Amino acid sequence: MTGFRLGYVPGVTPAKWVRIWTERLPRVPLELVQVSAAEAPDLVRRGEVDSVLLRLPIDRTGLHAIPLYVEQxxxxxxxxxxxxxxxxxxxxxxxxxxxxxxxxxxxxxxxxxxxxxxxxxxxxxxxxxxxxxxxxxxxxxxxxxxxxxxxxxxxxxxxxxxESQVALSWPEDETSELVEHFIGIVRGRTANSTRGPATPKRQKKPAAQAPKQPARPKKPRRRR
The missing domain is CATH 3.40.190.10 (Periplasmic binding protein-like II)
Structure with a gap:
């Protein structure tokens, strides 16, 4: 997997989500790019960032947007x-x-x-x-x-x-695997959630079985 570029507008703090990303995908670098509110939608449309944390409302032409939280x-x-x-x-x-x-x-x-x-x-x-x-x-x-x-x-x-609403936005026609990973993080999904990519589960080792005891020979019946 290549790196992931995440844009964010001033005031938004993605530190918690970046920490979770680092824990789950340690081999995939996440680059933070601070952008202005005015340029944020166009930057993600042009692919200069993979997704962006911005404030709604925006022109959603060609963009997905997931509302995350409301600011006072x-x-x-x-x-x-x-x-x-x-x-x-x-x-x-x-x-x-x-x-x-x-x-x-x-x-x-x-x-x-x-x-x-x-x-x-x-x-x-x-x-x-x-x-x-x-x-x-x-x-x-x-x-x-x-x-x-x-x-x-x-x-x-x-x-x-x-009130302003902070949202995650990305191009409509480019929901990559890495974008799916980040969507899962901001939505609070666990690493092994069935929705979106997940890290592979560790397979449990089969429990050791006790060796079978040899069957005892049957005693012959006495004749009367």
Missing amino acids: TVVVVPKDHLVTAAEEVTVDDLAEELMLHPQDDVLDWDRPPGRLIDERPVRTGDAIELVAMGTGLLVVPQSLARLHHRKDLTYRPLTGVP
């Missing part, structure tokens, strides 16, 4: 911002706030809450810097807020908005 949506704010007094924030709380539009924003909504500073999206890392400067606030999946953590910033859960 949060708003990133300076630590001294008024909204930090609450445990969670609503859309109405942000109605008058200036908002930044992150490039990695794949949440399924028409536009973020509040007032957009600029319709043009900016890289999430740059948007975080602008939040720290007091320019505006930022709505992102929680994993991206953690990825770009800063001591002068914090975040709060945002209710009343869509």
Whole structure:
């Protein structure tokens, strides 16, 4: 078997699945390739990666996609911002706030809450810097807020908005044996599951049988 190239967008952490892959397929190297949210679907369509962990929704033309888990949506704010007094924030709380539009924003909504500073999206890392400067606030999946953590910033859960969904995607016409292996891993199948390829089971040795004792000769019957 050749190696396996797995793409993943910022914030997604495939470490657990990579560890299981290494345990089950130690002779098949798995290469991790970090990709942007915008380029992820096209990279897997072109075969530059075998599969990719990305956020839905995407254009699924020519692609399979298995939803894996849902991420909490949060708003990133300076630590001294008024909204930090609450445990969670609503859309109405942000109605008058200036908002930044992150490039990695794949949440399924028409536009973020509040007032957009600029319709043009900016890289999430740059948007975080602008939040720290007091320019505006930022709505992102929680994993991206953690990825770009800063001591002068914090975040709060945002209710009343869509949540992002992380999925595994690969080309419709190229479900290879290695892709099947990885699908089994992310779905929690055991190594010897009947669905998808599995590692061969060890054959049990037949139990040792005791040697047969020779039959005893029958005693002749006495005549009366």
